[in-house]
Amino acid sequence: MAETRWLNEREMRAWSGFLAASALVNRRLDQQLKDDSGLSHPQYEILVRLAAAPERELRMTELANGLINSKSGLTYQITQMEKAGLVRRRSCPSDVRGVFAVLTEAGRARLDEAAPGHVATVREILVDVLTPEQLDALADGLGEVGRRLREQGA
Amino acid sequence: MAETRWLNEREMRAWSGFLAASALVNRRLDQQLKDDSGLSHPQYEILVRLAAAPERELRMTELANGLINSKSGLTYQITQMEKAGLVRRRSCPSDVRGVFAVLTEAGRARLDEAAPGHVATVREILVDVLTPEQLDALADGLGEVGRRLREQGA
């Protein structure tokens, strides 16, 4: 193995800043959502993705990809949310194995109810803290980071 | 409640980029550490913090405040790591309630062993992907984000 290139000070600042912000933001978000609307962050994201999807439904696998959970974790969450009436399952007509998660009216309503507080929190803890230049740097830089990780992982 | 200021496109790009990168980076890091050295990311961070501390020991509360996890989570992790011989507990002489977590030689060795691979991964997935300007923007912007969340949470 080649000798290790340790992080210089600039790199270290960026790395530990990212790590800390990542942990703190996630924790705060989770807390706000749970307190304010009884949803966990993963559940909120599921609702958002379903709401944005055509017909407001997605295959389980599609939902699991690009989401924080593993497939089994998604099965668990969808089961919970189905009990709560936020989504329902619909089996795929063309492939008996396939399952769609469908957003219900109640799920839609719950999302509409939770969204304003969520966005306000996102602004408060991140978006409104950054300058426009920093926002662009984040979008460009982290966008690329995400893209590469998606390719690699695939 | 004032009407919601939704995110414009620039803000949305930054936010979802951050969210996705945060999840993917953490997952990747966890996986690399576990495969490569049998440590979880939380455990690795505990080792790092202890190694950097004077006398290579820290109070439980100080460790927990670092943002790893809740106090009870830390108790659990330290117990696991103690079984593995990476740390040991030492009760505080001046305060009977207090407990120090102390890095053992084995823990030190384990960290030295894991560090190069960890740093290489950090470079590969984040640091070397960003331009110096983006690194600075990340450090400044997210540094401020973290600072505010720390104050608020306190």
Add this chain to the structure above:
DNA sequence: GCCGAGTGATTCAAATTGGAACAACCCATG
């Protein structure tokens, strides 16, 4: 039509998490 590889989702056990409750303790104050 029938295998064999691969896919989609679920189930299961084990690990981990956070929060509330708890016991033991420090300390400032009266």
Add this chain to the structure above:
DNA sequence: CATGGGTTGTTCCAATTTGAATCACTCGGC
């Protein structure tokens, strides 16, 4: 020196997460 308020770390518990194993099914080739 007694007391009440705040700390410290652990324990208990319910919820969640993950990976491996599993079941049911599709598809292409023979």
